[in-house]
Amino acid sequence: MMRYIIIVDWHGEACLNLGMSILTQSLSRRCFLERLSGLGVVLTGGPLLAQRAIGQSAEATPNGPVVLFPGPWQFQLPKGGIIIVSDQQLEDLTDPDKEVDLSLSSAPNRTTLRRICEQQQAAGARTVILAFDEFWSQYRPGQGGKPRELTPDTEAYIQRIAKISETMKRYGLGLELSLLSPLEIGPGYVKQTGESGRWVQFREGWRDPNTGKFTVSLWEHLRWTNNKGTIELQRTDISVFAFRERRIGRTSFYVVPPNEISELRQPIEVEVAEPKNAKYRRLTVRGSGDIEVGPKDRVMVLVSYSVPEMDYFSPFAFPFLEDLVKRYHAAGVPLNGLYADEMHIQQDWGYADHHEEGQFALRYVTPHMAAKFAELYGPGYADFDPWLVYFIYGQHGFLPDLQAKLPAQHVLGDRPEDVQQTYLLRRRYYELLHNTVVELFAKAKRSAEKLYGHELEARAHATWAQSPTIDFWNVRNQAMPPRQYEYTPDFLWSNTVQQAASACSDYFKWNEFLTGGGNDHAEGGWSDRNYYGLALACSTGSLNRVPNAYAAAWGMPAEVHSRHRALENAFGCSPDPAFAAVFDYQHREVPVLMLYPTSLVAVEERFGSWMVQYGYCNYVTPSKLLEHGRIVDGAVDLIGRRYGTLAVLFEPLPPPGLLEFMEKFVASGGKLIWSGPPPRYDLAGADVLGQWQRLFGIKALQFAHEGLVVAGAQVEFDGALRGVEPQTILTDFLVDLVYPVEPETSAETVARIGGRTVGVLKPAKNGGAVTFLGFRPRDDQAASLGSETRAWFEVLRRLGAYGGDDDPSVVSRTSPWLATRFPNGALAVAAHYRRHIESWPGGFHRNAQQDAEILKANPLPPDTLDLRGLKLSGHTIEYCGNLIMALRLDENGQLAAFAGHNCHRVIVDGEEHAFADRNLPFIAWAPVIASRRVQRGAVMELWVQGEGQVAVPIRGGLEHGRLMLAGAKPGHAAGEVPAVIDKAVLRFEAGPGKARGHMYLVQT
Structure with missing residues (x-):
């Protein structure tokens, strides 16, 4: 008898059919197994929920599905998977009866392609994932650090996939392939086009201005490894640029005039140390002469690498991808989806070992990219290499004084405007790289969908490392996760710059490619106790073409994971089926929208993609706000969701049109809050400071190149914000600089530091208002520093962003419960999980006893x-x-949908709704929405665990129906169980052999 593995979640839904392989229904590659232990029980010997009721015949069962799976409901469909870790395993799978080791843990799992196909067919799956993932080589022999020869852009790979497809098609199965992924396109592209990717590494050093002598050492990169295996880098060139720098006062800015950067022409001497590992080795570059360039006492050594990946800016890039998909189509490969986990360009998994003197010192620059930059921003950028001087950060270890410890940056000139222009240069680089890569692959996906004639699901997330999850604090021998909620003096570095350089830090841009999207913020043992990753998932999901994203978690005890999973349900982040039914598979809604701080890494790369981890708002990038946003009745409307308050976290470089959008928003009655530095230029290079000052009622700025250092000082609130608790400024970092101003007479001072005005409120017509906060409001419900801070919440509350005390966000911050509201009117209440300090190792697989x-x-x-x-x-x-x-009430205030644990009744507005004669471990029901209904199909879904008499209210006048167990195949019914409909109440007995698990009420 064939053995299945059915994963049953904790309310009885058969949601994952592994078929002795894997499934990634709604989760990332690394977290889906971790979720299994938190969701329920592994059962063998056949599908539990497919059992027929005693005395019922197969003839009584509907032949086809009783519900459909449109939009995000498709994420509930079973999907098998085969994860390989070597070329040999792909080769072995071409023989459908050859056993292959597909272990995903220490428990061995040897199976064959035919068994997998049989099992997936029996489970009703249509698609099987087949992808390479280096992560799982820890459980079985992989490539052994050798680069793959069989990559999806090679003919040899296509031939093997075609042969595997022949077997799968016999079982009615298609493939989800890791095909249109930057990491997968390399050897075949290089061979066909003669092009490759180019990464450059920069290192600053001292040069003798009299003799021109210099000696600079750095770490040469030899191999990178990521989830698509190992690649080898080839050093192709070393160039050297000389320059002079001049410090601006006592700042960390050092002026380097662009016209004074000179490439040195004299031959250089290169010394290579013998490597002790295969990843990198010490490289020393020496030179002298070139005296004619003048007394320039600095050099930038630039090492160029050829990397086996695409030139994403090449005119050959899209035609190659388009032709590649055509080759799969011509080979008869049934492509149903695109495996899209970690959609970044080539980089290494290592989080903090690509540094020169503490800086991530690598950038992607090809000649085609430089040409595009020059086309957009001026011919002076045609050779982009010299401009990398302005990407060097904190590499002054050769200096003889304390300046060596400064986070030094090179800037274009002495004026504050020149500093801002430097930020603009870097911001444009990251944006051009990101947009080009995403748009290239999104275009290729659309082309593939047109060729295949159907949508290609691409469910996953863009990056392999999140911020703050993979940021670093100097905790010495203490655990890091409890510190990862706030910028404190022990903060070292954020991984965001590595992600930005790898074209994967903008989750919102990757929404154009991904289906639903998601994030892995709560990974590696960090619990996300401020609910930041949950809010971010709601933010990207609500903007996606398929509007629901996941907020995955792994690396924690199963009991902790179950608490996070409850929060995921409460936020509507890829919720379990019962909660999805109550919420109509939507994310929770909030009235506050915050701008995601995309410019932070361009201003100072040490810092992450967060200013605060705030869970009671949605986020959007400025560009996506302008793309999707409309102003309707004093609110920002983003694809049907409305926000009466718009807040800026850190945006010194707004895109063109953002300030005009804000002016219209405020004039219509909206509430606008700007925190952090004012903008001097927009991304088009236009001077916008005057426009910004007029909007916010600011007469003059009282700072120069950057904000003021006031670490340890307190913000005192006044006026409309009187009563907000004083807030301490924690550090001297960029994120904690303050920006004092002189307000106009029409504006009210609402915050001060040491007598300086750092908060201004200016009323507007139609009830609107603008508020400037020249500091970083903190908010940390996790109380990670020993006590809760809530400046953002209290500011928003006092400015009227949340309405009354019964608003879900207010309830969440003033009670033991997390409360949420959904667009269909549903409400959810969950036990908070915010003060339980992480004290466990963050490994993927768990030691239950430990x-x-x-x-x-x-x-x-x-x-x-x-x-x-x-x-x-x-x-x-x-x-x-x-x-x-x-719960959800209908238009008459009656209970229409419900889900809860260990309960038997709920009282809403004084009306009791008793649905069981005793507490049941889990009970849920909801009407089937119109888009899921079929003729003579299900009108209600139900889930029940435990034993007892159940009475569920029915709306819509239904008098007859059949209560049926859910079948093994998705959307199908199995046997009928005894039930009656009496006076708009469905009555049945729950228990073994009776009503249990997942059920449908089917029309008759």
Whole structure:
């Protein structure tokens, strides 16, 4: 008898059919197995939920599906998967009866392609993922550090996939391939076009201005490894540029005039140390002479590498991708989807070992990229290499004084405007790289969909490292995760710059390629106790063509993971099926929109893509705001979601049109808050400071090149913000600089530091208002520093962003419960998980005994929901249960949908809704929405665990129906169970052999 593995989540839904392989239904490559332990039980011997009710015949069962899976509901469909870790495994799979080791843990898993196909066919799957992933080579022999020869852009790979496809098509299965992924396109592209990617590495050093002698050492890169295996870099050139620098006062800015950067022409001497590992070796570059360039006492050594990847700016790039897909199509490969985990250009998995004197010193620059930059911004950029001087950061270790410790930057000139122009240069570089890569692959995806005649699902996320998750604090021998909620003096460096240089830091741009999207912020043991990753998933998901994203978590005890999963459900982030049904598979809604700080890494690369980790808003990049945003009745409308308050976190380089958009928003009655530095230029290079000052009621700036250092000082609030607790400025970092101003007489001072005005509020017509906060408002519900800070929340609340005390965000910050509201009117309440300090190792696979001991010493907070008269969104709720509860009322105030643990009733607005005669471990129901319905199909979905008499209210006048167990195939019914409909109530008995698990109420 064939053995299946069915993963049953904790409310009884058969959601993952592994078929002795894997499934990545809604999760990232690394987190889906971690989720299994948190979701439920592994069962063998056949699908539990496909059992027929006693006494029912197969003839009584509908032949076809009783529900459909449109839009995000498609994420509930089973999908098998085969993850390979070597070329040999791909070769072996061409023989459908040859056993292959597909282990994903220490437990061995040897199977064949035919068995996988049989199992997936039985489970009703249409698609099987087949992809290479280096991560899993820790459990079985992989490439052994050798580069792959069989990559998806080679004819040999296509031939093998075609042969594998022949077997799969016999079972009605198609493939999801890691095909249109930058990491997968390399050897074949290089062979066909003669082009490759080019990365450059820069190192600053001292040069004797009299003799021209210099000696500079740096780490030469030999190999990089990422989730698509190992690649070898080839050093192709070393060039040297001489320049002079001059410090601006006592700042960290050093002026380097662009016209004084000179390339040295004398031959250089290169010394290579013998490598002790295969990844890098020490390279020393020496030179002398070139006295004619003048007394220039600095050099930038630039090492160029040829990397086996695309030149994404080449005119050959798109034709190659288009032709590649045509070759798969011609070979008869049934392509159903695009495996899209970690959609970045070539880089190495190492988080912090590509540095020169603490700086990530690598950038992607090809001649075609330089030509495009010159076309956009001026012919002076045609040779982009000298401009990399302005990307060097903190490489002054050769200086004889304390300047060697400064986070030094090279800038274009002495004036504050010149500093801003330097930021603009770097911002344009990152934006051009990011946009070009995303748009190239999005265009190729659209072309592939046209060729194949259907949508190609591409469900995953862009980056392999998140900020703050993979940022670094100098915690010495202490655990890092508890520190990763706030910028504190022990903060060292953010991984964002590596992601930005790899074209994957902008989740919102990658939305143009990905289906649904998502993030892995809560990975490696960090619990995201400020709910930042959850809010970010809601933000990208709500803008996606398929509007739902995941917020995955792994690297924590199963009990902790279950708490995070409850929060994912409460936010509507790839929710479990029962909660998806209550919410109509939508994300929660909030009235506050914050601009994602895309310019931060361009201003100072040490810092991440966050200024605050705030979970009670949605985020959007300025460019996506302008692309999708409309102003409607005093609110920003983003694809149907409305926000009455717009807040800026850090945006000194707004895109053209942003300030005009803000002016119209405020004039229509919207509330606008700008925190951090004012802008001097927009991304087009236009001077916008005057326009910004007029909008915010600022007469004059009281700072020069940068904000002021006031570490340890307190922000005191006044006026409209009086009552907000004073906030301490923690550091002297860029993120904590303050920007004092002189307000116009029409504006009100609302915040001061040491007598200086750093907060200004200016009323506008139609009830609108603009507020400038010249500092970083902090907010940390996790209380990571020992006490909670809530400046952003209190500021927003006092400015009227959240409405009344029963607003879900207000309830969440003033009670033990997380509360959310959904566009269809559903409400959810979950036990907060915000103060349980991370104390566990962050490994992927868990040691259950070790985790139990950890949680014994560091107990979980209670998950009890004891709601007594909870005021929420105009309703009063009485309820007792555990973990999470969700409900939805119909237009008459009657209970239309519900999901909850260990409960039997809920009282809403004084009306009791008793749905069981005793507490059930889990119960849920919801009407099937119109887009999912089929003729004579299901009108309601239900989930039940436990034993007892159940009475579920039915709306819509239904008098007859059949209660049926969900079948093994998605959307199909199995056997009928006894039930009656009496006076608009569906009554049945739950228990073994009776009503249980996932069920459908089918029309008759």
